[in-house]
Amino acid sequence: MYLNIKATKNNTFDAIVVGSGMTGGFAAKELTEKGLNVLMIERGREIKHPQDYDTAMKQPWEVEHRGKVTAHSAEELWANKRFGNLANDESGSFFTNDKDNPYIEKRPFDWIRAYHTGGKSMHWGRQSYRFNKEDFEANAKEGIGIDWPIRYDDLAPWYTYVEKFVGVSGQKEGLDVLPDGHFLPAMPLFAPEVHFKKMMLEKFNRPVTVGRVANLSQPQEWHTKLGRASCQYRNKCVRGCPYGAYYSSLSGAIPAANLTKRLSMLHDTIVAEILYDEQKQRATGVRVINQKTNQVEEYFAKIIFLNAGAMNTAALMLNSKSNRFQNGLGNDSDQVGRNIMDHHLGVGATATVEGFLDDYVYGQRPNALYIPRFRNWGNDKQSYLRGFGYQGGASREGWSRGVNADGFGGDFKQSLTKPGQWTIGFGGFGEVLPNPENRMYLDPTRKDKWGVPMIVFDAAFGENEIMMRKDIMNSAMEMMDAAGFKNITGYNRPEVHLGLGIHEMGTARMGRDAKTSVLNAFNQVHAVKNVFVTDGAAMTSSSCVNPSITYMALTARAADYAVKALKKREL
Amino acid sequence: MNRRDVIKNVAMMLGGAFSAPTLMAMNHWEKPIQSHPNGVAFSLTQIQRNIVAEIAELILPKTTAPNDVSPGAKDVGVPAFIEMMMKDCYLQPEQLSFMEGLVKMEQVNFLELNDNERKGILKYLEQETKAEMKARQMKQTKMGDNDDHEDIKKVAKGLPFWRLIKELTLLGYFTSEEGIKASFEYVQIPGKVENIKLKPNQKSYAY
Numbered sequence: 207m208y209l210n211i212k213a214t215k216n217n218t219f220d221a222i223v224v225g226s227g228m229t230g231g232f233a234a235k236e237l238t239e240k241g242l243n244v245l246m247i248e249r250g251r252e253i254k255h256p257q258d259y260d261t262a263m264k265q266p267w268e269v270e271h272r273g274k275v276t277a278h279s280a281e282e283l284w285a286n287k288r289f290g291n292l293a294n295d296e297s298g299s300f301f302t303n304d305k306d307n308p309y310i311e312k313r314p315f316d317w318i319r320a321y322h323t324g325g326k327s328m329h330w331g332r333q334s335y336r337f338n339k340e341d342f343e344a345n346a347k348e349g350i351g352i353d354w355p356i357r358y359d360d361l362a363p364w365y366t367y368v369e370k371f372v373g374v375s376g377q378k379e380g381l382d383v384l385p386d387g388h389f390l391p392a393m394p395l396f397a398p399e400v401h402f403k404k405m406m407l408e409k410f411n412r413p414v415t416v417g418r419v420a421n422l423s424q425p426q427e428w429h430t431k432l433g434r435a436s437c438q439y440r441n442k443c444v445r446g447c448p449y450g451a452y453y454s455s456l457s458g459a460i461p462a463a464n465l466t467k468r469l470s471m472l473h474d475t476i477v478a479e480i481l482y483d484e485q486k487q488r489a490t491g492v493r494v495i496n497q498k499t500n501q502v503e504e505y506f507a508k509i510i511f512l513n514a515g516a517m518n519t520a521a522l523m524l525n526s527k528s529n530r531f532q533n534g535l536g537n538d539s540d541q542v543g544r545n546i547m548d549h550h551l552g553v554g555a556t557a558t559v560e561g562f563l564d565d566y567v568y569g570q571r572p573n574a575l576y577i578p579r580f581r582n583w584g585n586d587k588q589s590y591l592r593g594f595g596y597q598g599g600a601s602r603e604g605w606s607r608g609v610n611a612d613g614f615g616g617d618f619k620q621s622l623t624k625p626g627q628w629t630i631g632f633g634g635f636g637e638v639l640p641n642p643e644n645r646m647y648l649d650p651t652r653k654d655k656w657g658v659p660m661i662v663f664d665a666a667f668g669e670n671e672i673m674m675r676k677d678i679m680n681s682a683m684e685m686m687d688a689a690g691f692k693n694i695t696g697y698n699r700p701e702v703h704l705g706l707g708i709h710e711m712g713t714a715r716m717g718r719d720a721k722t723s724v725l726n727a728f729n730q731v732h733a734v735k736n737v738f739v740t741d742g743a744a745m746t747s748s749s750c751v752n753p754s755i756t757y758m759a760l761t762a763r764a765a766d767y768a769v770k771a772l773k774k775r776e777l
Numbered sequence: 778m779n780r781r782d783v784i785k786n787v788a789m790m791l792g793g794a795f796s797a798p799t800l801m802a803m804n805h806w807e808k809p810i811q812s813h814p815n816g817v818a819f820s821l822t823q824i825q826r827n828i829v830a831e832i833a834e835l836i837l838p839k840t841t842a843p844n845d846v847s848p849g850a851k852d853v854g855v856p857a858f859i860e861m862m863m864k865d866c867y868l869q870p871e872q873l874s875f876m877e878g879l880v881k882m883e884q885v886n887f888l889e890l891n892d893n894e895r896k897g898i899l900k901y902l903e904q905e906t907k908a909e910m911k912a913r914q915m916k917q918t919k920m921g922d923n924d925d926h927e928d929i930k931k932v933a934k935g936l937p938f939w940r941l942i943k944e945l946t947l948l949g950y951f952t953s954e955e956g957i958k959a960s961f962e963y964v965q966i967p968g969k970v971e972n973i974k975l976k977p978n979q980k981s982y983a984y
Contacts, residue, residue: 265965266952266983274866274948394972439970440984569970570984604981605951605960609944610910612903614836615896620845622951623960625981 219245219470220772222492222507224477224522227325228754229741229761230513231455231463232368236765237511238466242772245470245505246463247494249514250302250321252473253328255456259446261296269295281305288316289706292329297444300328308660310649315546315663316705317517323473324456325515326708327754329444332420332452332572333597334374335751336365336385340583345747348591351545351640354746355718355727358385364759371462372453372758373429375437375573376418384415384578384751390423392416393573397565398600398628402575405689412580412685417573417597420453420755432461441570452572474498478658480510480526480535480737488736489535495656509736509768509777512714513761516546516742517646520713521661523724523731523739524648536731541724542714543647545640546665547748549707552699553675554633555682557691559600562628566602574599577632577685579750581677590673591639594750596682598632630691634678637750639670640712644704665704709753711742729764736777740764819864819872825879828887830856833946835899847959850950858949859942870935878902878938899939906939957983 220242223233234246256262266272275283275293283293285304292301302319309317320326339358346353362385369388377392395403395416403414421437422429434450434457443452450457463469472494479493481504491506512519520543526535534542579593580586603626608618644665652660667675679696686694704710717723720732729744731737740761742753749756771777821829833856839849850856863875885898935941950956957963961983 265954266957267954269952271862271866272948272952274862276865277868278865393970397972439967440965564975566973566975566979567970568973568982569964569967571970602981604983605947608947609940612907614899614903614943616838616840616842616845619837619840619847619960622947623980624978625975 217491217504218506219243220507221245221509221511221768222247222505223511223513224492224519225249225325225513225515225741226323226460226471227320227455227513227515227741228327228330229757230511231324231327231459232758232761233511233513233738233740233765234463234469235459236762237769238463238468240765240769241468242769243468243470244463245472245507247472247475247477247492247505248321248323248325249476249497249518250323250325250473252471253300253323253446253456255324255454255461256446256448256450259448260299261445262442262448264296264445271295285309285317286319288701288703289318289708292318292444296442297329300444300446307654310652310660310662312662312664313666314703315646315665316703317663317710318705318708319515323460323471324454327454328446328456330420330454330708330754331752332443333574333576333752334369334372334376334387334418334420334755335576335595336387337361337749337751337756338383338385340383341747341749341751344592345640350591350747352715352717352719352722352746355716355723360727361756361759361763364763365755367762368755368758370426371428372420372458372755373422373425373434374418374420374755375423377415379413379415381413381578383580383583384413384576387418389418390426393419393423393571395575396567396571396600397562398559398630399575401562402600402630402685402689406577406685409688410580410685412577414575414577417576419573421572422451425451432458432465434458437572439569439571441572443572476656476658477514477522478502478525478656480512480522481506482526482528482530482535482734484528484530487530487734489734495658497656500656508772509738511761511765511768512737512739512743513741516711516713516745517661519739519741519743520646521648521659523714525659531733536714536724536734536737538720538733539722539724541642541722544642544645545712545715546644546646546663546704546710547638547640547712547745548704549635549709549748549750549752550638550667550671550675550702550704551633551635551707552702553636553678553697554596554598554631555679555686555694555696556629556631557686557694559628559630559691565628566625571599575632581674581681588674588677590670590677592637592670592674592750594634594636594674594678596632596634596678598630600628600630602626602628630686632682634675634682635707635750635752636671636674636678638704638748639668640715640747641668644668646713663705667704709742709748711745711748711753714739714743715746716744717746728767729760730768738764738768819867819876821860821879824883824888826856826860828879828882829859829942831888831895832882832899832942833859833949835895836943836946837950848955850946853950853953853955855946855949855953858953859945862945862949863941867935867941871941872935874935875938875941878942881938902939906937909937910940951983 223246226248279293280287302321342354376389378386406412437451474497524534574597577596581593605622607626608622648659683696714724716725833850837850
């Protein structure tokens with residue numbers, strides 16, 4: 207074998223992090239701050255914070271198609287378009303071109319991707335909720351999937367650590383179902399929401415709180431040090447924030463890692479394979495392809511963190527075949543690519559609110575109200591398992607109410623310059639159960655334009671999710687009725703598939719037993735101890751709360767373990 | 778609602794009968810129209826452009842009343858915006874129904890009618906569209922979904938002409954610089970969010 211000694215030396219780091227998104231960024235920050243030289247590899251283009259947020263400061267009239275998606279973009283971003291209007295002039299360039307990066311749907315899967323620096327942290331919903339104690343125990347109690355190898359108390363200090371760094375605005379409520387965290391000042395509820403909160407407590411004993419959101423309501427010294435400033439309440443987060451007010455890998459973790467001067471980054475570089483040394487029984491590095499030049503190169507490190515996003519992380523493991531791992535690296539259990547979970551959404555209700563006509567709002571809250579899970583909690587018992595939370599809120603109608611209303615002419619025009627009535631709407635985020643038959647795998651013959659096998663999705667909601675959806679709609683309508691709202695309309699979108707929640711997870715789950723899981727309690731691949739998976743792939747169950755803060759807490763915890771193990775020469 | 782009922786309703790709304798020219802014009806309403814050939818790029822003739830401009834201006838006219846001095850749809854470039862949006866953002870079903878609506882307007886000699894007659898035609902169109910949208914909504918409810926208006930577009934036939942031109946007129950006007958500044962209190966960087974009490978006659982904020 208020809209060995210280029212010089213290249214090997216130049217391409218060698220302490221750690222390689224695959225992916226620069228929510229967890230890749232955090233892994234790079236933790237590992238560099240703990241003294242490691244890190245190479246972070248991003249498959250997409252480079253975006254610089256904040257100068258590459260091209261649309262961030264555009265005024266409404268400067269956005270050519272005013273928020274609508276062009277037919278051309280809808281065709282190029284065909285999977286993304288299923289979510290709604292993300293592919294428009296404001297944010298379309300921050301999502302992946304699906305035509306250039308196709309995937310195969312044996313059963314439909316809504317895969318929304320963001321191949322660039324910061325990944326999906328660039329435009330996440332920023333809702334940040336801790337899993338509760340029960341979330342870590344329910345699988346074992348109910349005999350669903352496998353047991354988590356960790357409990358809430360294992361992760362709690364890491365939640366605090368991440369919340370502090372990220373900056374989460376929220377209200378402490380003292381609820382077991384929604385554990386409090388380290389919060390910046392909460393944003394306000396609006397008048398009809400305050401009424402709703404009171405009514406829900408009175409009639410159902412259900413708490414309602416304002417969303418816990420990763421926007422800086424009051425920046426702390428460690429935020430301003432990184433150049434992050436207070437939220438300006440424009441609610442244009444999806445365009446990228448020039449103030450760095452919401453947390454992203456771009457505004458937070460990567461600048462922090464850069465301060466150490468130990469971070470190297472590659473862009474436009476697809477990691478095609480993890481290299482495995484059979485004698486040492488460890489991964490030695492990665493084989494990459496430059497997406498522009500097709501040039502192939504190898505990089506080496508003592509430890510490797512996989513943070514490519516749950517589906518791409520699993521695909522990378524499946525594509526890393528060796529004599530020892532003929533079904534993919536670390537896939538002795540055959541669980542890599544299985545147990546796809548997400549949160550199912552697109553179900554809820556809307557209504558009009560009578561009164562509150564002298565109440566109005568100045569500014570745009572980049573946040574919503576949150577109704578924590580109340581199903582299968584306490585004394586409640588349903589015919590399905592687990593539960594859901596609602597997100598939504600109240601607002602006064604603007605000019606767009608005129609589109610479906612009768613009328614035209616001068617008086618009509620003037621009437622639309624005043625706020626209309628209040629309306630309210632909220633939709634559920636439901637827990638999805640792990641099911642090994644919900645899976646993705648590599649197509650045996652079809653390859654993408656870089657010669658990497660294409661991903662096939664074969665997954666769908668099960669009976670538990672379908673039953674829960676009916677309850678999500680009916681309960682929303684019932685709560686709105688109890689609050690005295692009118693014109694209540696329920697919806698349960700039939701065309702929603704797994705993936706649309708953009709919380710895809712579960713494809714390399716943590717567990718106690720190497721026969722039924724891929725990772726151990728510290729996110730190490732059971733059979734390849736120097737490879738860590740800390741993105742959504744690691745999840746053993748999904749809870750119903752937005753997962754990013756949990757992914758980051760798992761990442762920080764695993765990075766801490768990895769560096770300690772390295773120092774003890776255990777890795 | 779059939780056509781006769783719609784005409785009757787509209788006549789009542791207008792406080793009387795239709796004028797003879799309007800009724801004569803209406804006789805052309807249901808003449809079969811030549812459909813837009815498949816795969817041809819969306820484009821308008823000068824007459825059609827004029828019709829679009831006149832309808833947009835009737836929806837949101839220039840006003841000079843002391844309590845409401847504000848530009849009209851034509852002043853802020855709405856007609857060209859509508860054409861650009863129809864071309865760039867809509868697929869064939871909507872483009873076809875938009876063209877169908879315009880051809881009808883040509884058949885009733887819309888540009889030859891006086892202001893009242895034009896308004897009568899638009900009232901008629903509004904009622905006709907309302908019935909059609911209601912039928913669509915019912916179809917949608919049966920699908921188990923009546924929230925996401927993107928889904929309306931999935932129905933094989935495109936959204937009706939009036940719905941399209943009205944939405945695009947409002948969108949183009951209320952997001953134009955002159956339209957926003959004349960209509961709302963425009964705040965680019967609010968800097969805070971807070972509950973406030975609405976003052977009498979206070980305009981909406983736009984951001």
